[in-house]
Structures are given as C-alpha cells and as structure tokens.
Amino acid sequence: MFVVARTPAYERRHSRYTPHGLELTVQPRWVFDGLGGDTEAGQRARRIIREQLADYDDVPRHPDIGDYGDPDVHEWEQYVLPDSNDERFDEFPVSDWTA
Numbered sequence: 001m002f003v004v005a006r007t008p009a010y011e012r013r014h015s016r017y018t019p020h021g022l023e024l025t026v027q028p029r030w031v032f033d034g035l036g037g038d039t040e041a042g043q044r045a046r047r048i049i050r051e052q053l054a055d056y057d058d059v060p061r062h063p064d065i066g067d068y069g070d071p072d073v074h075e076w077e078q079y080v081l082p083d084s085n086d087e088r089f090d091e092f093p094v095s096d097w098t099a
Contacts, residue, residue: 002027005080012058012083037067059085 004025010017035042050061062081066073082088 001029002032002075003079010083013062013081014057015053016081016083037070042067059083064088 004016004027006016006018006023006025008017008019008021035045037043037046046067053061062078062085064074064077064081066075066078077088
C-alpha cells in the first residue's frame with residue numbers, strides 16, 4: 001500500500017490540505033504496476049502530476065518525493081510531508097504513537 005496524509009495544517013502544500021481533519025488516501029500497489037520510473041508511462045505520469053503540483057502548491061516538490069520502485073527511496077518519507085522543503089523527518093513521524 002501507499003499512503004498519503006492530508007490535514008488542515010498544510011498552508012503552502014495545497015495538494016495535502018483538507019479542512020476536515022486527518023484524511024488518509026490508501027492506494028494498493030497494483031495501481032502503480034507499469035508506472036515505474038524506468039517506463040515511458042511512468043515518466044509521463046510523473047511529468048504531468050509534477051507539473052500540475054508545481055502550479056497548485058505554493059512550495060516546490062519536496063526533496064523526499066521519489067519514484068515508486070527506486071530502491072533508494074523510502075516511501076514512508078512521502079506519506080506525511082512537512083509544509084516546508086527546509087524540513088525533513090529522520091524517522092516515521094508517528095512511530096511513537098500509542099494506542
């Protein structure tokens with residue numbers, strides 16, 4: 001699964017903003033089949049999405065955004081992004097939550 005978190009806390013990263021509280025979008029891995037960074041379809045999809053985000057967000061793409069399937073990319077770093085590109089998480093930001 002790939003998870004994207006949206007919250008009211010985002011002010012500059014509009015694509016991650018929601019006024020309704022915490023929202024999680026959960027996508028199964030099969031959605032990304034054939035869309036690896038090494039495929040033409042994957043490169044085209046990334047280009048379109050990233051161009052639209054550049055127009056929509058008030059902050060450039062976060063440096064932790066990578067390509068699905070890249071062994072050097074840790075997907076959890078993309079689940080909850082800081083609102084600024086000056087910040088990065090060293091570990092999963094909710095790893096110490098308790099039930």
